[in-house]
Amino acid sequence: MSTAISSSQSTTFRFVVNADADRNRNRKLIRSHVMLGKNVGKTMRNRKPSNDPSESRGSDACGVVQPWPSQAVISNPETTIQRPLGDELACFTFPCKTELSERRLIHHAMYYQLQVLYPKEFCLEHGPMRAQWFEYIQRSEAFFHCSLVLATITIDALLGKPMRSVQALKYLANTYSCVNQDLQQHSTPSESTYAVIVSLAVHGNLTDNLGVSRVHLEALKVMLDLRGGIEAFSSNWMLWHKICRVDIDRTLHEGCDTVFYRHDLPARALSSTLLLPQSAKLDEYLNGPVATSLQLQRIMEDINLFCRLLNQNPLRFGMQPAAFQNTLIIFAYRSIQFCPLAGEPPENGLDYALHTALLGFVTTILFEYGRMHVHAYDLLANRLRTAISGLTTSITLEQQSALLWVLFVGGISVCGRDDEGWLFPSIRSCLSSLDVKTWDSTRAIIEQLPWIRVAHDMQGRKLWQAVTAAGDHDKLCP
Numbered sequence: 001m002s003t004a005i006s007s008s009q010s011t012t013f014r015f016v017v018n019a020d021a022d023r024n025r026n027r028k029l030i031r032s033h034v035m036l037g038k039n040v041g042k043t044m045r046n047r048k049p050s051n052d053p054s055e056s057r058g059s060d061a062c063g064v065v066q067p068w069p070s071q072a073v074i075s076n077p078e079t080t081i082q083r084p085l086g087d088e089l090a091c092f093t094f095p096c097k098t099e100l101s102e103r104r105l106i107h108h109a110m111y112y113q114l115q116v117l118y119p120k121e122f123c124l125e126h127g128p129m130r131a132q133w134f135e136y137i138q139r140s141e142a143f144f145h146c147s148l149v150l151a152t153i154t155i156d157a158l159l160g161k162p163m164r165s166v167q168a169l170k171y172l173a174n175t176y177s178c179v180n181q182d183l184q185q186h187s188t189p190s191e192s193t194y195a196v197i198v199s200l201a202v203h204g205n206l207t208d209n210l211g212v213s214r215v216h217l218e219a220l221k222v223m224l225d226l227r228g229g230i231e232a233f234s235s236n237w238m239l240w241h242k243i244c245r246v247d248i249d250r251t252l253h254e255g256c257d258t259v260f261y262r263h264d265l266p267a268r269a270l271s272s273t274l275l276l277p278q279s280a281k282l283d284e285y286l287n288g289p290v291a292t293s294l295q296l297q298r299i300m301e302d303i304n305l306f307c308r309l310l311n312q313n314p315l316r317f318g319m320q321p322a323a324f325q326n327t328l329i330i331f332a333y334r335s336i337q338f339c340p341l342a343g344e345p346p347e348n349g350l351d352y353a354l355h356t357a358l359l360g361f362v363t364t365i366l367f368e369y370g371r372m373h374v375h376a377y378d379l380l381a382n383r384l385r386t387a388i389s390g391l392t393t394s395i396t397l398e399q400q401s402a403l404l405w406v407l408f409v410g411g412i413s414v415c416g417r418d419d420e421g422w423l424f425p426s427i428r429s430c431l432s433s434l435d436v437k438t439w440d441s442t443r444a445i446i447e448q449l450p451w452i453r454v455a456h457d458m459q460g461r462k463l464w465q466a467v468t469a470a471g472d473h474d475k476l477c478p
Contacts, residue, residue, distance in 0.1 A: 095141035102148060106137065109151030112158070116367075117241075118321040121454045122310050132238045133195070140192035142178030145171045146199045153206055164207065175200070189223060195239055197223070201246045205253065213250055221259050230260050237322045244329045248336065249367060252359060255341035255379050258333065290402050290449065292348045296355060299334050303358070303450045306331070310452050332362045341379065345387070350399060353387040356380060357406040360413035361450055380414040388426060397433065404430045404442070405449040412459040420470070427467045439464045 110133065136143040152168040179196055183189065197220045204213030220243065224230050233240045247260045291297040306327060319327075335358050339346055346352045360380055388406070395403055407427045415423055436442050439461055446460070447453070 092138060094138060095144055105151045105155065106147055109154045110134070110147075112154065117325060119454070122319055123321045123324050124318045132236060136192040136195050140178075140182075140190070140196070142175055142182055142196045143192045143199070145174040145178060146196045146203075149175060149203055150199060150206075153203065157206070172203070191233070191236065191239065194220065194223065194233070195242070198239070198243050198246055201250075202242070205246065205249050210250065210253055213246070214254075217246060217250060217259060237326070241322075241325045241329060244333075245366060248329070248332045248362075251336055251341065252363060252377055252380060257340055257342050258336060291351050291354050293338075293346065293351050296338055296346075296351055296358075299331070299338060300354070300358065300450065302334075303331050303361075307447075307450045307452050310454070311447075328362075328366050332366055335359055335362055341383075345383065349387065349391040350395070350402065353384070353391050353406045354402065356384045356387050357409045357413075358450070360384065361409050364409075364413045365452065365455055376416055377414040381410075381416065381419060384410045384414060385419065385422060388422070400430055400433045401445050401448065404434065404436075405446045405451070408442075408446050408460055408463060409451075409456075411463045412456060420466075424467050424470050427463075431467075 133143075133147070137147050148171040149168050152165060152171065156162065156165060156168075175196065179193065182193055186193075197216055201213045201216035201220065204210065204216060224232065224243075230240065230243060233243070244260060247258050250256070251258050290300060335355070339355055341359075346355055360377070363377060363380075384406075388410075391403065404427070407423065407430060411419075411423055411427070431437070431442065434445065436445065442464055443451075443457065443460065451460075
């Protein structure tokens with residue numbers, strides 16, 4: 001059955017119904033024709049595996065193994081490892097044209113920073129793609145360039161390179177240009193602009209430009225006051241935490257007062273501590289209270305309780321990332337506000353040493369998590385040296401355990417090679433007074449006070465080995 005339709009050009013269309021045709025025969029003819037057209041004139045190779053290595057895929061005529069087509073050696077400054085082509089950010093759009101190296105740089109740095117801020121040993125998973133920062137990177141060109149600045153100096157710091165590369169300076173210039181343009185075009189700064197300003201303050205801290213960091217932080221304070229204070233970002237916890245960390249870091253470096261301070265601790269931040277006995281006190285482990293100040297004693301008890309929680313079996317425990325960082329920030333502010341660095345130190349020598357070591361403890365978990373010491377805290381190191389020099393002559397035998405904790409925490413946090421001359425003899429003297437000869441016995445004493453095994457054990461063991469090795473050398477070479 002067919003029906004003809006005439007067009008203006010007398011073209012005939014026919015609708016063919018081939019129900020009566022031999023379908024199987026037609027299909028065979030079509031397949032045969034297609035296969036013949038594909039393989040005509042070609043010599044078919046034997047599909048059996050060959051024992052000749054020169055004929056195997058991935059090898060050239062000389063038998064040298066070649067990289068697979070889906071891989072290549074990426075000659076970026078941060079890596080020389082073979083990695084698959086493409087990246088996880090290739091399917092996302094950005095405010096400006098990006099290169100593969102830039103996307104990979106952002107991804108690596110963001111992943112590392114999230115691992116430091118929200119360690120997988122304690123926090124539930126928080127992937128880079130879920131971060132608020134990633135939304136800013138996609139929307140704001142200024143934050144995109146600023147992220148490249150921080151990513152570049154982070155990779156340089158991990159590789160031990162100077163954090164003032166030409167590439168980082170180029171990204172920094174682009175950041176300032178975009179921020180100025182945004183401020184001129186919009187009367188009210190967006191959240192991404194606030195994020196850029198606080199990131200520039202972080203850059204100043206990391207590169208030891210504390211004056212630049214101070215300018216950015218003061219400008220941020222003025223901008224926040226226009227929006228009602230830092231509470232305006234209470235729902236944006238990642239931005240709120242970053243502002244507080246910059247404020248705390250600057251205070252620990254310069255000894256100035258904090259710009260922002262929140263004394264309230266949300267109940268959800270420490271809700272998991274209900275798993276521990278609420279009667280846990282430091283004087284249950286040591287002979288009497290550690291600090292003479294009741295306020296300092298209470299701060300150390302709260303931090304110690306939190307450390308015991310983190311030292312539990314990680315399979316039974318996991319905090320929300322926001323609650324974890326919020327807890328650390330509140331502990332840091334409480335420790336600073338007990339005796340601001342801009343004022344006079346505590347009158348009691350042991351309180352002075354305990355407070356300084358506690359601030360050093362804060363640096364290991366809030367900024368570096370025991371993995372990478374980007375910059376030194378010279379102010380805290382000097383205060384610790386002063387506190388120890390006035391303490392060792394008047395300390396009692398019962399206080400030796402607290403002194404041992406002070407020395408070890410200070411040694412792994414704020415002290416450097418220049419401090420080994422007074423630090424190592426002080427540790428050996430304290431170990432001798434306590435009759436401690438092994439690392440396990442040493443750790444059993446110092447973890448009675450705030451100590452997180454995952455974050456501090458490795459550095460603590462290295463310090464103990466260095467102290468004992470130096471002591472053996474002194475015996476051999478009097």
